[in-house]
Amino acid sequence: MQTHQYEAIIVGGGGAGLMAALYASRSVKTAVISKLYPTRSHTGAAQGGIGAALGNLEEDRPEWHAFDTVKGGDYLSDQDAALTLAEEAVSAVIELEHLGLPFDRTPDGRISQRRFGGHTSNFGDKPVRRACHAADRTGHMILQTLYQQCIKNEVTFFDEFQVVDLIRSGDAVVGVIAVNIDDGELHIFHSKAVLFATGGWGRVWEITSNAHSLTGDGNAITYRRGVPMQDMEFFQFHPTGIYKMGILITEGVRGEGGVLINDKGERFMEKYAPHIKDLASRDVVSRAIYLEIEAGRGINGQRYVYLDVTPETVNRYLAEAGEDRRITREYIETKLPDILDFCRTYLGVDPVTEPMPVQPTAHYGMGGIPTDLHGRVVVDAQRTPLPGLYAAGECACVSVHGANRLGTNSLTDLIVFGRRAGKHMAEYCQGADFVALPENPAGEIQEELERLRKADGTRKPYQIREEMRQVMMKHVSVFRTAEGMQEAVETIRRLKDEYANNLHIDDRGKRFNTDLFEAWELGCLLDIAEVTAVSALAREESRGAHSRDDFPKRNDEKWMVHTLAYRAADGGVELNHKKPVDMSLAEKDEKFKPKERVY
Amino acid sequence: MQVTLRIRRFNPEKDQKPYWADYTLDNVEPTDRVLELLHRVKWEQDGTLSFRRSCAHGVCGSDGMRINGMNRLACKVLVNTLGEGDALTIQIEPLLGLRVIKDLIVDMEPFFEHYRSVMPYFVNDDPPPEDGRERLQSPEDRERFDDTTKCILCACCTTSCPSFWANQDYLGPAAIVQAHRFIFDSRDHAAEERLKILAETDGVWRCRTIYNCTMACPREIEVTRAIGEVKLAIARGSVE
Ligand SMILES: Cc1cc2nc3c(=O)[nH]c(=O)nc-3n(C[C@H](O)[C@H](O)[C@H](O)COP(=O)(O)OP(=O)(O)OC[C@H]3O[C@@H](n4cnc5c(N)ncnc54)[C@H](O)[C@@H]3O)c2cc1C
Numbered sequence: 037m038q039t040h041q042y043e044a045i046i047v048g049g050g051g052a053g054l055m056a057a058l059y060a061s062r063s064v065k066t067a068v069i070s071k072l073y074p075t076r077s078h079t080g081a082a083q084g085g086i087g088a089a090l091g092n093l094e095e096d097r098p099e100w101h102a103f104d105t106v107k108g109g110d111y112l113s114d115q116d117a118a119l120t121l122a123e124e125a126v127s128a129v130i131e132l133e134h135l136g137l138p139f140d141r142t143p144d145g146r147i148s149q150r151r152f153g154g155h156t157s158n159f160g161d162k163p164v165r166r167a168c169h170a171a172d173r174t175g176h177m178i179l180q181t182l183y184q185q186c187i188k189n190e191v192t193f194f195d196e197f198q199v200v201d202l203i204r205s206g207d208a209v210v211g212v213i214a215v216n217i218d219d220g221e222l223h224i225f226h227s228k229a230v231l232f233a234t235g236g237w238g239r240v241w242e243i244t245s246n247a248h249s250l251t252g253d254g255n256a257i258t259y260r261r262g263v264p265m266q267d268m269e270f271f272q273f274h275p276t277g278i279y280k281m282g283i284l285i286t287e288g289v290r291g292e293g294g295v296l297i298n299d300k301g302e303r304f305m306e307k308y309a310p311h312i313k314d315l316a317s318r319d320v321v322s323r324a325i326y327l328e329i330e331a332g333r334g335i336n337g338q339r340y341v342y343l344d345v346t347p348e349t350v351n352r353y354l355a356e357a358g359e360d361r362r363i364t365r366e367y368i369e370t371k372l373p374d375i376l377d378f379c380r381t382y383l384g385v386d387p388v389t390e391p392m393p394v395q396p397t398a399h400y401g402m403g404g405i406p407t408d409l410h411g412r413v414v415v416d417a418q419r420t421p422l423p424g425l426y427a428a429g430e431c432a433c434v435s436v437h438g439a440n441r442l443g444t445n446s447l448t449d450l451i452v453f454g455r456r457a458g459k460h461m462a463e464y465c466q467g468a469d470f471v472a473l474p475e476n477p478a479g480e481i482q483e484e485l486e487r488l489r490k491a492d493g494t495r496k497p498y499q500i501r502e503e504m505r506q507v508m509m510k511h512v513s514v515f516r517t518a519e520g521m522q523e524a525v526e527t528i529r530r531l532k533d534e535y536a537n538n539l540h541i542d543d544r545g546k547r548f549n550t551d552l553f554e555a556w557e558l559g560c561l562l563d564i565a566e567v568t569a570v571s572a573l574a575r576e577e578s579r580g581a582h583s584r585d586d587f588p589k590r591n592d593e594k595w596m597v598h599t600l601a602y603r604a605a606d607g608g609v610e611l612n613h614k615k616p617v618d619m620s621l622a623e624k625d626e627k628f629k630p631k632e633r634v635y
Numbered sequence: 636m637q638v639t640l641r642i643r644r645f646n647p648e649k650d651q652k653p654y655w656a657d658y659t660l661d662n663v664e665p666t667d668r669v670l671e672l673l674h675r676v677k678w679e680q681d682g683t684l685s686f687r688r689s690c691a692h693g694v695c696g697s698d699g700m701r702i703n704g705m706n707r708l709a710c711k712v713l714v715n716t717l718g719e720g721d722a723l724t725i726q727i728e729p730l731l732g733l734r735v736i737k738d739l740i741v742d743m744e745p746f747f748e749h750y751r752s753v754m755p756y757f758v759n760d761d762p763p764p765e766d767g768r769e770r771l772q773s774p775e776d777r778e779r780f781d782d783t784t785k786c787i788l789c790a791c792c793t794t795s796c797p798s799f800w801a802n803q804d805y806l807g808p809a810a811i812v813q814a815h816r817f818i819f820d821s822r823d824h825a826a827e828e829r830l831k832i833l834a835e836t837d838g839v840w841r842c843r844t845i846y847n848c849t850m851a852c853p854r855e856i857e858v859t860r861a862i863g864e865v866k867l868a869i870a871r872g873s874v875e
């Protein structure tokens with residue numbers, strides 16, 4: 037078994053991992069380990085934009101951005117984190133431009149910005165242009181730019197290496213175990229510090245915008261090694277996924293003027309969010325779509341509604357709203373080229389002349405590995421850091437996004453907190469020594485992988501996975517009830533048992549054994565599904581993306597706390613509800629105090 | 636409908652040489668993606684079938700392969716674009732010109748090596764604007780290189796090129812596309828160096844303007860045209 041030594045190990049080559057790598061590698065010996073070639077990370081799928089109050093087209097301020105973030109998060113966001121995000125967003129976006137990112141430009145040559153859901157000026161007054169974008173390929177440009185800069189700076193990569201375990205020795209974090217996917221060999225990476233940037237876990241649900249690779253590996257690995265998962269009950273359903281396929285249609289479509297329409301031809305968001313309508317927060321819009329569908333107003337009574345961005349419709353509503361702006365077919369072609377391509381390819385629908393059939397799709401995990409503002413993983417309600425362990429990006433929970441993330445804030449999060457984590461990690465490594473590896477650090481995981489490779493039961497991974505995805509879609513999605521969630525918990529536990537005792541895989545080889553890795557990833561998904569359902573069942577209120585029929589109101593008296601879920605000794609989930617939300621802005625300013633959320 | 640996937644398989648761990656294997660699937664929807672069919676084979680019939688994939692909607696570049704003789708992303712090809720009727724056979728092979736690791740998975744290292752050799756990164760060592768803001772660029776200057784920013788490094792173009800099949804030292808269309816993206820960016824300062832690299836023996840002059848790359852690109856980049864622009868810039872000694 038090969039052992040490598042790097043001061044800093046970064047697991048994941050998406051936006052967060054690469055940003056951290058650029059910073060860490062400036063001063064300490066750093067390696068990035070990624071199960072995908074970095075340019076294939078799902079950051080590349082991000083479409084609409086990255087939020088920053090540049091004010092290039094109209095007045096904007098970081099404090100308005102912070103306010104929108106806190107309100108969008110239904111007051112569960114840590115306010116110090118929201119402010120950090122909003123303030124540092126500006127320099128983060130400028131830094132990306134300096135690194136060569138080809139943003140769209142305004143006529144005077146500045147970075148172009150557009151509207152996005154929940155982003156407003158003057159503390160909720162009216163929609164503001166804050167989303168910096170490169171057509172509808174913003175994530176692609178970010179990922180490419182960061183990867184290019186990593187090449188320029190000769191960052192070391194281990195591509196197509198899958199990290200499967202974290203090595204701890206006493207209180208210290210001393211490295212990770214990874215498998216070289218190509219030949220199946222295990223490698224030990226001995227380090228002073230480890231950063232997880234493994235992205236999301238949308239594959240827990242049946243309909244999702246997430247890549248097949250988004251299986252929450254980092255969250256599951258750290259959870260199994262004693263780190264809690266925070267706020268996992270908050271998982272965002274994006275309102276507009278392509279019907280049945282889940283492929284995302286960016287909120288930028290509505291930012292450009294697109295509207296949601298029900299079977300009666302009504303622009304129904306006027307009813308649910310009279311003020312900013314189709315640009316309300318995602319949780320609000322997703323619930324509205326569900327309610328329309330439940331009331332029989334889905335298109336032809338089916339489980340979808342229309343998203344209409346044809347110039348005819350958009351211009352009619354713009355005129356009605358008294359706005360001067362009008363859009364043309366050509367404008368849509370240049371601003372949303374990929375969306376048009378998806379619809380034409382997969383649906384045979386041309387969005388410049390026809391509406392798109394959409395339904396909510398599992399999209400983004402607000403929760404994750406708890407960290408402080410430096411990306412340090414914190415393991416309890418008192419926010420005690422675990423030295424040497426870091427997390428950033430979607431797998432982490434700072435918590436900026438609280439109970440519901442605003443569009444464009446994830447890309448901002450990757451850059452702002454990826455940068456912070458990379459810097460802090462480098463400083464930490466400079467002041468720390470290597471701690472000796474424990475004896476046979478790979479023993480446990482090697483045994484588990486061998487078990488999977490030889491698994492000879494009767495249930496194939498995909499059968500277990502599909503059952504999990506369906507039950508989570510049915511009971512732990514946009515609307516939830518105690519009975520439903522209870523059923524989900526029981527189903528997941530039964531599936532975990534089958535996974536442990538009755539699994540079957542076909543490929544017994546070493547080389548590029550994707551059968552084996554899919555099975556291992558299923559184990560991660562099951563842990564995450566269980567934590568999500570258990571955390572959701574315990575939170576007896578409705579807040580942000582967590583909406584319960586049996587507890588329809590937000591309860592600030594009791595629930596202004598984060599959920600911490602630990603893995604119990606018996607393998608079950610242990611919850612802690614003692615970590616209060618940071619309210620530092622509300623202490624100085626009335627406006628940041630929790631109030632009813634209307635859009 | 637019924638679809639038979641005829642797949643070129645090879646696992647050097649146990650096979651002497653590559654072979655064709657047929658898998659028949661019932662209840663295929665004409666709008667299914669080829670990637671979904673591959674998944675069905677893997678999940679329902681034979682878990683040893685190996686291929687790469689991630690995003691499943693044509694943006695990550697993982698699943699380039701030869702489908703009925705054309706380089707395509709499996710997630711971007713719908714069954715109904717390959718034929719009609721109650722029964723259909725689809726032939727699937729790994730990309731040509733790169734070593735097969737297993738089944739549809741090829742060794743991407745030589746491809747990425749060529750990519751890295753053209754300085755595929757932004758170079759501008761001038762201090763950024765004093766106001767701490769972005770460098771300015773007009774929409775027209777931005778438009779100049781828009782097409783080549785779309786590349787997802789799937790290798791469909793390079794591995795469809797007869798010149799590359801003949802000589803794998805040829806940098807190939809993808810690397811040239813990546814270089815083009817920076818050469819024509821008004822903010823970048825290393826165009827000259829890149830043009831020098833591309834003017835060498837294994838650079839642009841190996842391109843015979845066959846257009847396979849343009850046909851193959853799943854992002855609809857006008858690859859041949861980009862290569863032509865680079866050739867012209869080399870010939871003229873300027874990017875104007
Ligand atoms: C379709 C879509 C559109 C979106 N649009 C926007 C938008 O417009 N604006 C916005 O702000 N946000 C958007 N988001 C959200 C945002 O894109 C993601 O939250 C963000 O890109 C996640 O980045 P990341 O760096 O955390 O992870 P990712 O980019 O997902 O990268 C994860 C990395 O971890 C690696 N990895 C995972 N597991 C392992 C393992 N076990 N071993 C080794 N490596 C591993 C992978 O190889 C990969 O490199 C969108 C999301 C989707 C799905």
Ligand code: FES
Pocket residue numbers: 687688689690691692693694695696697698708709710711
């Ligand atoms: S799976 Fe990403 S391009 Fe096909």
